[in-house]
Amino acid sequence: MIRVVEGGAGDVAGMMTIMHDAFDPRFGEAWTAAQCLSSLVMPDCQLLLAKDEDAICGFAMSSWVLDHQELLMIGVAQRLQGQHIGQLLLSETILRARQGGRSKIFLEVRDGNKAHDFYQKHGFTSIGRRKNYYKNAEGTSPDAITMLLEL
Numbered sequence: 001m002i003r004v005v006e007g008g009a010g011d012v013a014g015m016m017t018i019m020h021d022a023f024d025p026r027f028g029e030a031w032t033a034a035q036c037l038s039s040l041v042m043p044d045c046q047l048l049l050a051k052d053e054d055a056i057c058g059f060a061m062s063s064w065v066l067d068h069q070e071l072l073m074i075g076v077a078q079r080l081q082g083q084h085i086g087q088l089l090l091s092e093t094i095l096r097a098r099q100g101g102r103s104k105i106f107l108e109v110r111d112g113n114k115a116h117d118f119y120q121k122h123g124f125t126s127i128g129r130r131k132n133y134y135k136n137a138e139g140t141s142p143d144a145i146t147m148l149l150e151l
């Protein structure tokens with residue numbers, strides 16, 4: 001059975017295994033371990049892990065300033081995608097944001113990433129576009145769509 005638990009800086013290696021598996025390297029969306037660590041050592045940052053027994057199979061990382069939260073990254077092991085693990089992680093993120101008194105959750109998603117539909121299904125709406133936000137391996141720079149969920 002999959003459960004969602006809180007993780008921390010000590011889980012970066014396990015998180016990176018999922019990061020490399022879930023994100024297509026062509027698109028330049030994945031973070032490095034150093035980038036993840038630098039967020040996770042900050043106090044207003046949260047890592048949620050989806051675990052199958054003891055094995056990490058998904059993660060969601062957020063940070064916040066006052067009542068504005070940002071969902072920095074979410075990923076599920078490829079072989080387990082489509083089994084509502086992402087939904088579990090996102091629902092728990094939203095629940096904890098509400099409990100923490102946050103009023104909004106923002107995120108950026110690459111223009112063309114189907115995860116846009118996943119977020120929309122969970123109530124996020126597109127509110128803006130950041131031109132050439134990503135740098136991918138093919139030398140192009142896709143835009144990011146900014147999405148917002150009002151809590």
Ligand SMILES: CC(C)(COP(=O)(O)OP(=O)(O)OC[C@H]1O[C@@H](n2cnc3c(N)ncnc32)[C@H](O)[C@@H]1OP(=O)(O)O)[C@@H](O)C(=O)NCCC(=O)NCCS
Nearest residue numbers: 022073074075076081082083084085086087114115117118
């Ligand atoms: C995006 C991601 C986290 C979703 O997790 P998941 O476990 O595969 O998604 P779920 O099974 O929980 O899906 C929940 C709902 O969203 C929908 N959904 C999920 N991924 C979708 C997609 N790519 N396109 C359209 N709908 C999608 C599902 O159909 C499902 O709807 P349902 O409840 O009506 O069946 C996962 O696909 C992933 O890791 N993708 C690669 C990394 C990435 O791009 N992350 C987002 C950018 S930070």
